Structure formats: structure tokens, C-alpha cells
Amino acid sequence: MRVTQGTFSFLPDFSDQQIHEQVQYCIDNGWAVSIEYTDDPHPRNTYWEMWGHPMFDNPDAAAVVYELNECRKVYGSYYIRIIAFDSTPGWESIRLSFIVNRPANEPGFKLNRTEVKGRNIQYSMTPYSSDKPQGSRYK
């Protein structure tokens, strides 16, 4: 399966040039861009690991693409996403988030059903990969 979180997961994977274009769009809007990675793609895993702080005063998308490739050298088998933060009053949150790196094999999620009283079912989902300890999930 393909984890389709993020703004562009239904498009073919982006080249570095395409990533550069999107990042520059964010920078030109005044948003701070950051890089995050994880080996736990659960949709409610909010806090991916940060590859450094958001690049608040960086005017050039090339610096983000450079850092992305540095991150890929270490975490090339992980999910990596680019996030843009907008500090405008009334927003103060993420404005764009897209996956720029993903494992070669994405095993997907197990859906767990617990049948409780009546016909009610309580659901949870578990990434198949997260059966293994953090750091050894996508080798």
C-alpha cells in the first residue's frame, strides 16, 4: 500500500526540483519550513522526529533541499515530510505538509476490531512495521 498522508501523495513522487518549487512557495508566503522523519506512519502519530528546527529565517529553498538530502543519508528508509508553519495571527499552525521520502516497501496497517457490548466494535489500527522496535522497522 501507499501511505497517502500529506498534500501530494496521490501524485508521482517529486523530484528535488519539484520539492524546491513547493518549498519556495512556502518561503515566499513567509512560512517557516522544517523537515521531519519517522518510522511510525500511524495517522495520529503527530510528532515525527525533527531534523533540526524549522528554518525560520531561510530565504532559499535550496537550503531545505540540501538538508533533506542530508536527512535522507541517515534516514533514507524512513518517511520524511516537509512541513511549513505559518505564524500569522488566527492561524499559527501548519499550512502545507507533504511526504518527500518513503520506505521502498510499505506494509500498511492492521485494523484491530474489539467486539464489545451490543453490535458495537471498537477499532484501532497498528502499522505492521511498528511490531519491531523504533529504528529497526524499515531495513
Add this chain to the structure above:
Amino acid sequence: MPDGDKKIDAKTRYSAGVLEYKKMGYWEPDYEPKETDIIALFRITPQDGVDPIEAAAAVAGESSTATWTVVWTDRLTACEKYRAKAYRVDPTPNNPNEYFAYIAYELDLFEPGSIANLTASIIGNVFGFKPLKALRLEDMRLPVAYIKTFQGPATGIVVERERLNCYGRPLLGATVKPKLGLSGRNYGRVVYEALKGGLDFTKDDENINSQPFMHWRDRFLYCMEAVNRASAATGEVKGTYLNVTAGTMEEMYKRAEFAKELGSVIVMIDLVIGYTAIQSMAKWARDNDMILHLHRAGHSTYTRQKIHGVSFRVIAKWMRLAGVDHIHAGTVVGKLEGDPATTKGYYDICREEHNPVSLETGLFFEQDWASLNKVMPVASGGIHAGQMHQLIHYLGEDVVLQFGGGTIGHPQGIAAGATANRVALEAMIYARNAGKDYLAEGPAILAEAAKNCTPLRQALDIWKDVTFDYASTDAPDFVPTTSVS
């Protein structure tokens, strides 16, 4: 307009009998509205021979303290304060028999935090008043002091996106069709296919409640199986608007509680449940971390005709106060009523922190929303993937685009329809961000994206000629030179 008759002394004013409203103190051409006044703008069509200023004063009177005759008990009150004051009457730019009347209301006339109380005054008795042929509430200015008495949207656009983990693009939805007749099991199939194919949301229609062919618990159970299956298949947060509309508040709470127990992120209500019920559900939604979707069922009975009723821009303002997170606000390009400028006005009311005066979009007043959460507008009705560039151009990024027929009617099935919409959307956002003139190049951008996506190719082929190009019945009346204070 000329000043009309000036007020008269107290002894004459309070002698028993009938007096013109404008002489009773409801017409004050020199009045300067206070920052804390609520201001209403009415479109007034007086009966033949009725002076427009008297008509405006009558509206002010009948929507505040007046009755048809003089009453001495006025003098036991600070009646000057409680009287609404018509202070300005302008001919409308395009219709010689219609007038814009500005009426100011003292804040103390209204109970804090109650849309029911506000509307009981402003649209209570006055719309049936005989000296008027027709009356329309066009816009309202709500003072910050009043806005602060309302909870506002339970979740708001920002937190909704954070909860859904979905940024940078419109959300995608679809209403399950056919709207009536599916069993719970069949209904859930549509939900599963649409969500798995790429939509964020599916939706119950306004009249899906609990009918013989599908009772509500059955629908909720099958829908949540579908939502969770689709979430596991995609790694995304998914939702389906479970319509909890019912005959009593007790029943609605019961259904909403069950939706919560099942793990739904969103529930839905219809506008026809009434303002108080909407406010109650908004409080419940805030207390239970639930997004609250409002379907504006019934609104066209009073919003559509330009001379009589309540403009939808006013309904949108009331609903932002009342506390819904989603509201259907028009598509511009789809099958339902919606002039582009007027629709932009509705969207601005839902989404902006502050609305400047904008006569071309129908906003007559500056409006500060005082940090109230933003409402996510929903565009639904006769839209399809081939219009994606126009939809983003007119409606922007913070909107739910709902393709019902445009998903379920896809020749290769529901999931393919959903995928077509999602690919079209992502391709258009990508092109926009990359600096393309996406409105002009829209069809080419879609055609290019379709090279990698057969479902999109098929959607574009089948619906390419579908448009709904009819004249709108409700467009703003303005001349560019008119100035409004």
C-alpha cells in the same frame, strides 16, 4: 433621503391614539450608531403610497419596542434607549421601489449568547407587517461586545485541519447517493469505497435520519466500519458526517453520544432543527472534541428571493456565532444558486478574522470577528473534477469540495471517482504553488495529470461538457460610487 418629520414633544407623543412610527422616535436621521449597537440593513419594499421613511421607522418599531398604538407604559422605561432607530434610508441602485434602511439596536435589547433572542427581535413579527410589500434582511453588523457572548465554532478550521492531519489543500467529500433507500450495509459500502479511493469525508444527506429502510444505529455502525477500514487502507484520518438530526434534543444527544462512542471525528445537523438546537449541539461538540457539520436544509425558502426573506450572508453570520464548524455556502460553478461575488461574501464571513466593507460582494458593514473560530465552507452540488481550477480559484483552499455524483457516478466505480477527484485536486494545488496560471491552464494541467491516472481521464471525458450556466436570482445591488459609512 430627506429627514422626514422631526420628533415631537412628550405630551403630544404619549397622548392616546395612533401616531406615525417616524414621529414616535423610530426615525432618527441624525443618529450616529455606537460601537456597541447592532445594526441591521433591511431591503424595504413599501406598499404603494407608503413613505419609505415611515416604512423604515415601522420596521425599527416593530422589531424593537413598538406596538400599533401609543402606550403610556413606555414612560415607565428608558424608552428612548430601547427603541431601535432607523437612521438612514437609501434608494437601491437598481430598483426604484426598493430601499435600503439602516436600523441601529441598543445592545441591551438582546440576551447574551442567544440567536433565538436576536432573531425573535430582528425577524420576529416584522416580516408580516402589512404596510410593507416585502422585506429582506440583507446584512448585520455585530459588535464585538455581542460576539464575545457566543462560543463560536466548536472546532474551527485550524484545529479541524490539525485533527485530520490535512493541510495545504481543500478537503474532499461526497454525499452518499441515492440519498434515500440504501440499507445500512449497502450505505457503508459507498462510504468505504469513496474514502479508500481518496476522499477525506463522506456525508449523510439532509434527510437521512432514521427511516424504515435504515435506522440510525445501523447506519452509524456500518459507516464506522467503513471509515476505519479506509483509514487502515490509506494511513489517513477519515470521517463521515453522521447526521444526528432527530425530532427531539434528547434523541439528538443520544445519537451524537453513540457517534462519539464509535470514534467518529464529525457529526452533522440540519439547519431545520432550529437555532437553539444548533447552539446546543455546538456546545456538545466543543465538549466532546467533535467537528460539527451543518447542512443548510431549508434555507432557500427564505434566502433566495432578493426582495423578501433573509440573505444567506446573515444566516452565515448567525451560524458562525451559533458555533458550527462546516456550512454549505455555495459552489459558484455547480447546480445550485450562487453568483460568484455574493458567494465570495459568504465565504469571507465564514473564514476571515475581519471583513471590510465590500459592496461588490454584498458586505455592507465592517465586521470584526473577535477571535471567534473560523467556519469551513462546504461546496456541494453539481461539481466535478473537470472544474477543479475554477473551484480553487473561486473558493480557495479552506473549503470542503463535495463531489457526490462526481464521485459515485464515475464509470469505473466509486473508488475510481474518488481517486480522480483527489488527483485533480493535488495536481491543481501543485501547479498553483509552482507559480502556474492555473485558472487559464486548468484544462491542460488536468489533462497532464490524467496521463498518470486513468480514473481522472475517464472523469474528464464523461463530464467535460457539464455546466450549469443560469442567471442568478440573488446578486449584490451596488454602484461602484456608492459610499457606505
